[in-house]
Amino acid sequence: MKKTIRRLSIVGASSLVAALALSSCTTSEPAGSGSAGAISGDILFYDTSGGVVYEAEAATLFADFTDDTGVSVTDDYNEAATKFFASAEAGSMPWSLMLFPTVNDAATAAADGLLEKIDTSIVPVDKLVDGTYNEYGIEVGTFGMVLAWDDDAYPDTKPTEMADLWDLDTFPGKRCFFNNPQYGWTLEAALLADGVAADDLYPLDVDRALEKLDEIKNDITWWTSGAQSIESFENGSCDIGILWANRAFTALDANGFPMNITWNEAGYSNSVWSIPAGAPNAAAAQELLAHVINNTEGQIAFASVVPTPIPASVKALSPTDFPEQVQAFLPVGSNVDGSVLQDSDYYLESLTEVLDQFNRWVGQ
Incomplete structure (x- = not known):
């Protein structure tokens, strides 16, 4: 099913104001295990999202936790998990909470013995959607990788599928892609555009995908962070490309940019919160996980600004519990019917080879 999101009303900063109002409400359930009063200090958060995502977390879920416990959450932004693995290998672990950008990153860390087990006497994992957690982490954000475009650039015909990225006549302009294919849907989009059925995508035919990308290589602008992805649209570096749905929403809602998206042939995946082995404040991190799961109003507040709902909210809430302007950007329900x-x-098994082949192609 092809589903295109037409331009929504611009509410700008009012979304954040509303979210803050929601997050200031008292939840109807206890924050954690009842031992939260014994924790103190700071949680240094290894954050691979940054930008508006962390700002929204800080203003809602993390602010609520600090208000209730006195424990602050300090952000340490890193583009990928590389620094975490290097520090773990060196025996240095300053972080108490880790955001792995993908499920397979978290699985690798768990297999290497780099993570603490989730304390289920504190963290109510039974409130999470089945399959969205294990003993070493919880999936905290489902993110969509969608076809997006400047709606003013194409006032008549609108893109509807990944093949439109290769249609330079109907949709002229530079194309934006993330420089890391694992998080950017770049190879999958190329294969879909080349006629591969969604059910047949994996294992990826990387050679075929790169041959398809060769056709538009000179028309690609690479983005390297979520913030840069929407900046590339806003400063005119590209007119169409693949974005994370939450960033597309930010461009539209907070920045007033005429961003338009379709979920058709989009990809979606999850990020994971885990507690590093040897974390300096693991006890507080366990309580933070519990607090977030119990804080339904904070979940709504966060996802109203950044539409990457955590599984607890997906289980307990429906999209209509969120403000209207964000509903179409949430990677849930009928939105993802045509997505993969x-x-x-x-990627857990093949990431090293895929990245090596992709990076050599980019450098040619």
């Missing part, structure tokens, strides 16, 4: 769940097991 990324195969994290494939």
